Amino acid sequence: MDHLAHVSNQPNSQPQSQISHLALDIGGSLIKLVYFCRYDDNCRDDDELRSQNESLGSESDNSRPVLGGKLHFAKFETSKINDCLEFIHSMKLHLGGFHDCTAPSSDKIFIKATGGGAYKFADLFKEKLGVSLDKEDEMECLVTGANFLLKAVHQEAFTYLDGQKEFAQIDPNDLYPYLLVNIGSGVSMIKVDGDGKFERVSGTSLGGGTFWGLGRLLTKCKNFDELLELSHQGNNRVIDMLVGDIYGGTDYAKIGLSATTIASSFGKAISDNKGLVDYKPEDISRSLLRMISNNIGQISYLNALRFGLKRIFFAGFFIRGHAYTMDTISVAVNFWSKGEAEAMFLRHEGFLGALGAFMSYEKQCLDGLTVNKIPQRFPISVSSAGNKIYCSMNGKSNDNESIECTVYRT
Numbered sequence: 001m002d003h004l005a006h007v008s009n010q011p012n013s014q015p016q017s018q019i020s021h022l023a024l025d026i027g028g029s030l031i032k033l034v035y036f037c038r039y040d041d042n043c044r045d046d047d048e049l050r051s052q053n054e055s056l057g058s059e060s061d062n063s064r065p066v067l068g069g070k071l072h073f074a075k076f077e078t079s080k081i082n083d084c085l086e087f088i089h090s091m092k093l094h095l096g097g098f099h100d101c102t103a104p105s106s107d108k109i110f111i112k113a114t115g116g117g118a119y120k121f122a123d124l125f126k127e128k129l130g131v132s133l134d135k136e137d138e139m140e141c142l143v144t145g146a147n148f149l150l151k152a153v154h155q156e157a158f159t160y161l162d163g164q165k166e167f168a169q170i171d172p173n174d175l176y177p178y179l180l181v182n183i184g185s186g187v188s189m190i191k192v193d194g195d196g197k198f199e200r201v202s203g204t205s206l207g208g209g210t211f212w213g214l215g216r217l218l219t220k221c222k223n224f225d226e227l228l229e230l231s232h233q234g235n236n237r238v239i240d241m242l243v244g245d246i247y248g249g250t251d252y253a254k255i256g257l258s259a260t261t262i263a264s265s266f267g268k269a270i271s272d273n274k275g276l277v278d279y280k281p282e283d284i285s286r287s288l289l290r291m292i293s294n295n296i297g298q299i300s301y302l303n304a305l306r307f308g309l310k311r312i313f314f315a316g317f318f319i320r321g322h323a324y325t326m327d328t329i330s331v332a333v334n335f336w337s338k339g340e341a342e343a344m345f346l347r348h349e350g351f352l353g354a355l356g357a358f359m360s361y362e363k364q365c366l367d368g369l370t371v372n373k374i375p376q377r378f379p380i381s382v383s384s385a386g387n388k389i390y391c392s393m394n395g396k397s398n399d400n401e402s403i404e405c406t407v408y409r410t
């Protein structure tokens with residue numbers, strides 16, 4: 001039986017005070033959700049929010065009511081899409097879409113969605129939640145999300161080398177061009193020249209799905225985080241064939257290879273008379289992580305070189321804020337570019353596409369809501385018919401999952 005079928009899809013059943021706009025990015029591995037929720041009126045008073053906003057230096061207008069809210073981020077495994085549908089249903093998030101104003105009598109609700117799953121699962125969303133998915137191009141959403149985060153959110157981008165995390169000062173007027181490398185199930189490399197100006201210049205199928213897929217088969221790990229955790233304790237030299245293994249412990253200095261450079265990932269497994277059971281899962285995980293991260297770092301650098309790009313931003317949930325992954329990618333970029341190019345990472349690494357889809361509501365005509373970027377201190381505004389709401393993100397994220405917003409209503 002369809003356990004969600006009883007859900008009402010009438011927008012009026014959503015309490016007026018609960019403004020929740022939902023956008024989805026349904027990828028090969030994970031479903032990402034971005035939604036905006038107002039605080040409960042009782043949670044914080046207007047004065048508190050106004051003074052908080054003033055302390056952030058925003059151009060607050062005392063004549064307008066100030067409301068607080070949060071931009072929330074959530075994710076689910078795509079293979080567990082029913083959990084995601086249950087979540088959306090229980091939070092009534094599916095009511096936070098828009099109506100097609102070209103068909104006024106229609107009670108159809110559209111939710112902005114991107115990623116391959118917006119096509120694959122469109123019928124399921126219709127059947128279970130009674131909503132239609134309004135599809136947005138995945139690359140376009142990634143770029144919109146990245147540009148928004150880089151311009152609007154304080155301390156979004158950072159470098160990571162030798163265990164040192166350093167936040168980057170991004171001048172919004174000096175952001176372009178850059179290379180965006182999104183490491184999801186597969187990898188897309190996009191040259192970004194401005195808002196809406198981009199070209200997907202390359203990609204590789206050796207991505208996050210490869211790491212997790214091979215890792216699962218080779219280590220019997222039950223989840224992605226367990227596999228990552230394992231890699232902490234591992235030693236890749238047990239499995240990888242190093243230059244020193246081939247050159248009798250010495251460097252191959254003439255071509256710039258040190259004895260410790262990996263000559264062949266997993267190369268030792270061919271010469272050792274060993275089977276899978278003879279290798280420790282943690283060593284396998286470590287070799288796999290280095291292989292995938294190195295390869296992506298190298299291809300990224302080559303593409304940056306191709307177009308003379310100095311900055312490479314790495315995103316996607318493969319990274320998972322994991323120190324060793326970021327370090328390996330940074331070292332690869334640094335090594336191949338001889339220090340000329342820089343790898344940077346994003347705090348909201350996995351939500352670019354979903355944020356881009358969220359922001360694409362601005363394209364809709366106003367029976368639903370629009371999202372506009374407003375300059376400088378008001379990076380985002382959300383408005384709905386007859387009830388305009390401005391949302392300024394202070395950029396302080398309490399964790400990776402939500403960002404506080406201050407909201408003005410006219």
Ligand SMILES: Nc1ncnc2c1ncn2[C@@H]1O[C@H](COP(=O)(O)OP(=O)(O)O)[C@@H](O)[C@H]1O
Pocket residue numbers: 026027028029030031077115183184185186207208209210211212224225315316317318319320350
């Ligand atoms: N909980 C998780 N479950 C599965 N994969 C995860 C998880 N957390 C991180 N990952 C990694 O992130 C990748 C998916 O990244 P994501 O940016 O969401 O791409 P996609 O859009 O293809 O789903 C996976 O292939 C895997 O490497």
Ligand SMILES: CC(C)(COP(=O)(O)O)[C@@H](O)C(=O)NCCC(=O)O
Pocket residue numbers: 026027028029115116138183184185186187188202203204205
């Ligand atoms: C097809 C995709 C854009 C889908 O995005 P994803 O779900 O992996 O985030 C991506 O997997 C990709 O770019 N793969 C690499 C294909 C290639 O260039 O060889």
